[in-house]
Amino acid sequence: MILELDCGNSFIKWRVIDNEQLVALAGGVVGSDEELISALQATAGLALRQCRLVSVRSDDETRVLTSRLHEVFGVSCVCASPAIEMAGVRNGYSEYQRLGLDRWVAVLGAYHIARKPCLVLDLGTAVTSDLVTAGGEHLGGFICPGMPLMRNQLRTHTRRIRYDDEAAEKALLDMAPGRSTVEAVERGCLLMLRGFVQAQIELASEYLGEEFEVFLTGGDALLVRDVLPRARVLPDLVFAGLAIACPLH
Numbered sequence: 001m002i003l004e005l006d007c008g009n010s011f012i013k014w015r016v017i018d019n020e021q022l023v024a025l026a027g028g029v030v031g032s033d034e035e036l037i038s039a040l041q042a043t044a045g046l047a048l049r050q051c052r053l054v055s056v057r058s059d060d061e062t063r064v065l066t067s068r069l070h071e072v073f074g075v076s077c078v079c080a081s082p083a084i085e086m087a088g089v090r091n092g093y094s095e096y097q098r099l100g101l102d103r104w105v106a107v108l109g110a111y112h113i114a115r116k117p118c119l120v121l122d123l124g125t126a127v128t129s130d131l132v133t134a135g136g137e138h139l140g141g142f143i144c145p146g147m148p149l150m151r152n153q154l155r156t157h158t159r160r161i162r163y164d165d166e167a168a169e170k171a172l173l174d175m176a177p178g179r180s181t182v183e184a185v186e187r188g189c190l191l192m193l194r195g196f197v198q199a200q201i202e203l204a205s206e207y208l209g210e211e212f213e214v215f216l217t218g219g220d221a222l223l224v225r226d227v228l229p230r231a232r233v234l235p236d237l238v239f240a241g242l243a244i245a246c247p248l249h
């Protein structure tokens with residue numbers, strides 16, 4: 001069995017696949033290294049042979065996690081690393097090492113699946129957009145704050161915006177003008193996100209032509225799905241790319 005990890009700024013997404021790399025046997029989303037260890041220990045019939053991961057955390061944090069996994073489960077981890085070119089995709093950053101590895105891996109996955117121009121949108125702590133041409137040229141992309149960052153900026157930099165997560169979830173059931181602080185903030189931030197992704201569609205048609213595939217991933221992907229009817233929602237896009245970035249034998 002192979003353990004796969006996507007270590008984002010807020011959460012670690014994990015899954016276990018069989019050695020033939022065809023089926024996901026287990027998986028989940030956890031908030032910390034120790035929570036991951038517990039979740040894995042609670043998984044019945046686990047027999048980990050290898051681990052591959054992509055991380056946007058600091059090298060130190062990633063090292064701490066990989067040594068814990070080695071200590072507890074005896075597995076060595078292979079980490080996705082930056083590349084100028086891989087699997088037919090050319091990294092568009094002038095300093096290729098600086099492109100977020102989760103973005104790079106998602107782009108590899110998307111281009112492998114579509115084999116045509118792609119727009120990749122990943123809605124996590126931050127929201128990222130990446131454009132790839134038919135020939136596999138990554139044109140670069142955009143980064144803006146995601147839902148968690150937008151709401152927390154308002155909550156921490158104002159005196160009177162205070163509400164809890166449960167109220168936040170309820171507020172998004174409707175998009176009418178807010179009649180309470182929580183409704184006004186949550187709906188306002190969501191409108192910003194929707195505006196951002198719609199602007200990406202316009203940009204993509206300008207840079208890629210009309211025939212492009214839209215991939216939508218990340219924990220908050222479903223929040224913008226209704227404004228992107230043509231998008232393919234692929235929660236496991238990063239894992240699809242991780243298999244390309246870190247082939248195991």
Ligand SMILES: Nc1ncnc2c1ncn2[C@@H]1O[C@H](COP(=O)(O)OP(=O)(O)O)[C@@H](O)[C@H]1O
Pocket residue numbers: 007008009010011012029123124125126147148218219220
């Ligand atoms: N099952 C889930 N577990 C955790 N976060 C989730 C889940 N479903 C949706 N979310 C939302 O996804 C966002 C985090 O997305 P994620 O892609 O995990 O971020 P990151 O990669 O930056 O850690 C948060 O706003 C969170 O509320």
Ligand SMILES: CC(C)(COP(=O)(O)O)[C@@H](O)C(=O)NCCC(=O)O
Pocket residue numbers: 008009010056098099100101102103122123124125126127128143146
């Ligand atoms: C943009 C990101 C913070 C997104 O992280 P996430 O929301 O997935 O946790 C991450 O891809 C990153 O740290 N990138 C490095 C900067 C760059 O891509 O230009």
Ligand SMILES: [K+]
Pocket residue numbers: 122123124125126127128218
């Ligand atoms: K992201």
